[in-house]
Amino acid sequence: MKVVKFGGSSVASGAQLKKVTEILESDPERTVVVVSAPGKRTADDEKVTDLLIQLGESVDDNHMNGDIYEKVRNRFKEIIDDLDLSDRTLSEITNKIDEGIAMIRGGAANGIDALKACGEDGTALILSAFLSERKHNASYVHPKEAGIFLKDEPGGALVLEESFAHLYELRKKEGILVIPGFFGYTKEGKLITFSRGGSDITGSIVAAGVKADLYENFTDVDSVYCVNPALVKNPKEMKNLTYREMRELSYAGFSVFHDEALIPAFKEKIPVCIKNTNNPEAPGTMIVAEREDTCGDVVGIASDDGFVTIYVSKYLMNREIGFGRRLLHILEDEEVSFEHAPSGIDDMSIILREDVLPSHKEETVVKRIREELQVDTVEIERNMAMIMIVGEGMNQRVGVASKATRAFEKAGVNLEMINQGSSEVSMMFGIHEDGMEKSVQELYKMYFS
Missing domain, CATH: 3.40.1160.10 (Acetylglutamate kinase-like)
Incomplete structure (x- = not known):
């Protein structure tokens, strides 16, 4: 059937x-x-x-x-x-x-x-x-x-x-x-x-x-x-x-x-x-489910625009137990779903689709983050694009990331965010959306030409 x-x-x-x-x-x-x-x-x-x-x-x-x-x-x-x-x-x-x-x-x-x-x-x-x-x-x-x-x-x-x-x-x-x-x-x-x-x-x-x-x-x-x-x-x-x-x-x-x-x-x-x-x-x-020719190569490059980043910074954030949970709880309260949340010692970025954060909701979210979390900085950056390179076993292949960063350099595009985490299948890059087309073209040359 x-x-x-x-x-x-x-x-x-x-x-x-x-x-x-x-x-x-x-x-x-x-x-x-x-x-x-x-x-x-x-x-x-x-x-x-x-x-x-x-x-x-x-x-x-x-x-x-x-x-x-x-x-x-x-x-x-x-x-x-x-x-x-x-x-x-x-x-x-x-x-x-x-x-x-x-x-x-x-x-x-x-x-x-x-x-x-x-x-x-x-x-x-x-x-x-x-x-x-x-x-x-x-x-x-x-x-x-x-x-x-x-x-x-x-x-x-x-x-x-x-x-x-x-x-x-x-x-x-x-x-x-x-x-x-x-x-x-x-x-x-x-x-x-x-x-x-x-x-x-x-x-x-x-x-x-x-x-x-x-x-x-x-x-x-x-x-x-x-x-x-x-x-x-x-x-x-x-x-x-x-x-x-x-x-x-x-x-x-x-x-x-x-x-x-x-x-x-x-x-x-x-x-x-x-x-x-x-x-x-x-x-x-x-x-x-599985294919035999998996060798860690990049098999595809995907790209999409229409993202927004909420950047939050607070000194000694890493020492504050429950900070990330409380930040995400504010988004949950306001019925805002997030896509990615890369973080550092004193800062954290939340990547969202633009359509889940209209301007009236943005004001409420920013106000609550400032007042409830007492942060040093909270900034909203719109007009972001995400580019993803994909391939099974990619994280075990030497040089995949360096090729990507060279491609962005050739495209003359600044990287705002890199996110791989525990994924064995993909690596994601955040850039301003006006550089998306050129970046994808350079990545294609790097991995497929």
Whole structure:
């Protein structure tokens, strides 16, 4: 049994869904399918999820943006017409969109989630109807019916362990099962969504639940590249990666995979293959628990901007028992999650995503740190970027760090932070974001040219 997930570009149009159907027809083991919402058809197109968010934000008691509503409806209509499906499918999707709007107007806390979920739900309804038209035994499986139960957490839902037992029951169903990604339900029946890009998480959860032999994630690239192709021309392809390497790369900016997506597959030791919907014969990139060719080399370079640093300094900080705990407790109190916390004898830096520390919250956090911890210095630095070099066993390879620092020197970029800690897989560097592109290019030359 293979679980197959198709991303937004793979389901963006009727033509793409025909390719999806051919891929499913080419391998009878591809019996469970997870789909995203329709993505961009061209570079200047809009994703359906973005349109649904805009629509939800425009809704009030007496008004909504009718133009956006029609845009969403017409995207689905174009796909349905291209596949020669009946208007019944469009009516079903439209009803779900209307229900989401009604929930927002009714003040439901999860109204916007219900509306956003219509993208994935619509794709699943269309694909299952098209497969049935092609005389396949295919069925749409709602996430609640599948047993995808979630815990509502800030920043995105988390799967409950009991979901996996429910999902295993899907093995008893015959034919091709089509499941919408991105959302599930609490035990109380409330619809909630994963964080953005969460269809990857659904696919991994379903693969783990049914104990699939392989989880195939179809996107729009032949394989994973060792660096962002937008920053380096014709970068090297990676044919094999470990779960840990892919997790680190995804977290640090690789857009191929949601950074939380591999965890369920990792726990069940299910191999993952990233493939191209537009070139399904290409071997793709295999992600496995272990690989034989691990020799401590750098396999990938990831980069991302949009970080902020809270720098705190206090003389004899190292002698003050509980200082770090109390600092992090202030962030917990203010519902601010952190990414990294490198420290010295008298100072400590907290690395955060910018979106978790808006200006009004920044003032509160800084004030509390000053007053409660009696620090000498507290400074906020925005517009930071993080660059990560990744490779299994890298910490046992002599000269990896020196190559990196030489690359930053050649790029003329000052290092604000270096963080490796106990990781055997990655080393992270913090810089100002205006030096990110040049730094990545020099790192690529150093490790791959």
